[in-house]
Amino acid sequence: MALRIAVIVLFAVLTGQLARMQLLEGDAYAQKSRENNLTVKEILPSRGIIVDRKGVPLVENVGVYTATITPVFLPDNDAARYAIYQRLESLIGVPALELQTRVKDAEKGGRADIEILLDKQLTKEQAISLEEATTDMPGVAVSIKPGRSYIAGNAFSQILGYVGPQTAKEYAALKGDGYSLNESIGKLGVEARYESYLRGAKGATAAEQDAQGNLIRALKTRDPLAGNTVKLSIDSELQNYVTDLLADSMADPNYATATKAAAVVMDAKTGQLLALASVPNYDNNIFNQLDTRGAEYNALANDQVGRPLTNQAISSSAPGSTFKIVTAAAGLQEGTITPQTSRDIPSAVLEIKGENGVIYPLVDWKAHGPGIDLTAAIAYSSNIYFFAVACGIPAGSFQPQRGLGKDVESSAVILGYYARAFGFGAPTGLDIGDEEPGLIPSPEWLKRVKAGPEFNPEDREWYYANTCFMGIGQGDVTATPLQIARMTAAVANGGKLLTPRVAQSIVDASGKTIKEFKPEFKTVPVDAANLAAIRAGMRGSVQYGAGKRAAVPGMDIAGKTGTAEFGPQRPDGSYAQHAWFTGFYPFDDPQYVVTVYFDLGVGGDKAAPTASKIFAWMQKNYTP
């Protein structure tokens, strides 16, 4: 009967397929079955923390709680699903309709078994109440990711940076180092620079799992290795004190209120920074709370006046008279002046017959009188004295004097050489941040930047005045507060141009120091005697000169003020001014450098008193 044949044929077909799968390809399927069951899960290490020079923690590791939905585990019934969405809305505030859309999209896209991460940070209370509620909400779970909390306050934001998820570009670069995509990495600041120390080493567990991803049996576990601690040279108390002080000192009843300020406190012998303050600042926890603080972040990013996201301590502006230290060093070292070189400055204006018979008025801030030597010129911050050192006084004018070189161009080149030797025009090599290099102009530079057809030929000319203004830190010269501090340290310590650092050492989990950052320096090509002459002038400045408001009773402080004009000339003929003060103490054996900068203000009246308070704080807490 045909039916018998049908039975045999149909079962033969089944047997054939079965034999192929089980007997011929059985091993391959057995391998697939093992792979199905085996899972290797990475265990992220806890990230190393960051402490200040006294061991005070500046960051904390915290759990970041978020909710997840896995569509396959949700009930089939639409009403039951919607009830879950509504419950979630009331618990964590994500709209039910949004949840419904996201689940539907995931299901349509064939990702029903992949958990949907609701990018909303939950408070601990929310996480706990959600965790309790998940028993009635199949498919909903609480996920905990390692996160970072910055506990030291806004004063540390610029230094520390933050930790965040990798961008696609970062991942492409990092995956060679064994990073997985879900690992957060340091962004900006210490978090980014010392990532390799802070990261630690990932652990892993190999385990058998079921179809829902539940672990059945752990097979092998490699424990993660916690990251190392980065110990900063920053003193958190000082950092906070200086930051608050800057913020409080910005207002000025007699002059414009500053919009930005920075201060640096540096160890003059090692280059370690005890404070690196920038105002205004921000809370760097914001980067991981953008979902709730987006408007706040946008306000920060769009603030073009205060530019709070920019670190002012490594942003450049005209250094003004603080730069006279470089001009003095150049003159002394080149032998065009001696400490005894003296000028009479009977008037605040000295008229010079320049090229082609042009008359230049060289303007000082006051008539300093007769017999001004280098010490007095530094102490009182004479412009005319340093014009003369830099660009010389041509024959035929009052008290002719040779400049640094044989002509104004070579004078500028020689001054530029010393400026670079003191670290200007290039990043200092600070271990964090995006430093501006600042600018040291030169005739060659001027030709280059004004090469375009939109400039007139005379725009490319380097004139007498260019060298003169360069000599007092004006014109096109710009420098960062950190560069000024570093120069000051080099003068103070006898010629070591130190590389500034915020990190002091790396300490492992057991408390053992595994790496100490040794001071690094270049030697400034200026004789010790010449630097001593400059120091004497700086001491005079604080004792009786332009910087005397920086003085602190009982402290032997030396310093230099700077008031740099910038921007367009105003209708009354004046310019906006930056206020600077840079100094060190104690005079005999310099230990610490303090540099203060306000974007608007007068050096002696605004920056010097602020520096004075910092010196006083230092005396109280750091008497050498």
Added chain:
Amino acid sequence: MSARSISFRQTSGGRFRGWDRFDYLLVLAALGLVTFGLLLIYSGSARAYTGPTISFANPVTKQAAFAIIGIGMMLLVSKLDYHYLTHLAWALYIGSLLSLVALMFLGHSAGGSTRWFNVGPVQLQPSEFAKLATILLLANYFSEHGGDAKDFRTLLISLAIVAPSALLVFFQPDLGTAIVFLAMWLGVVLVAGVSRSHLVVVGAVGLVVLPFAWTFAVADYQVERISILVDPQQDPLGAGYNVNQAKIAIGSGGTFGKGLTNGEQTQRGYLKVPTKDFIFSVLGEEMGFAGAMALFGLFILLLMRGIRAAQIAGDTAGQLVAVGIVVLILMQAFINIAVNLSLFPVTGIPLPLVSQGGSSLVSIFVSLGILQSIIMRHRAYRQT
């Protein structure tokens, strides 16, 4: 031979000697399959069920209880002359159609299709009984209309008998069961002596209608299931997931399997419905090729005994009923196993006597009872 001349009288006289002819081999094969089923249900439910052994919530206990009910029904039906059933065929048929229609409004949905009623703790699947009612009616119809399908009009009417049930289950939607209906019809009309040319005409019309049915009538999920079959890897975590996992389960079982309750695929939840539609995958993984061959042997024995019943049947009605039942069991077993082996799109067909499910188990036992009834009475109705 003509069915009309059959008398309802016992010709041998004296006492009823049917029990002597009772086909114990048939019952043995069925019990073997049920035993396989109980073992596999035990293994397949070990992960999901952790309650006490003796409890109606335990799928094994529940299945065993249904098996006992089924055996009881089989014995009862064996005792009954199958002509009572063929005579009641219209009533049974209309009743089953009504229940299929009612299902559309009252039934319980799962996985995109509506297939059963909830009656207290028991789920009643009317299509299981509709299959039997359709077989009975077809047999009855042909035996009353000359016992053959040579006449084209008779053929069309027989198709009209199958069509409502087939369409109703098709729209549940349940492609597999619809195919089982058509196969049953084909088997019966072939045995009833259909003219080849008539069959070609019906087949040709069917082929023309098929693309339209595909476009308008086949549910999206079924299109997806069929296209997944062509390439299960195209979406390994989506609709192809079940197919892939079943393949891995069966393939990894190898020659002798991993041992009962030792299959990782089964025990770790990679198989969906491991006690029902994918129970064969459990067998493949845990008992291997050898176990599958034993199962095939039991099925072949069962079916051969069924075919024997058709051959020795005393009249056309008995013969056609037996053929219908054999095709029913054959096609369900074939489609179910073919689904597990990725030879057929996923469709909710249980493995007869093996899969968990009371309606199917009891209805198959009732069918076996009818077969027994035919066997036991074959001499009584043998035409003289």
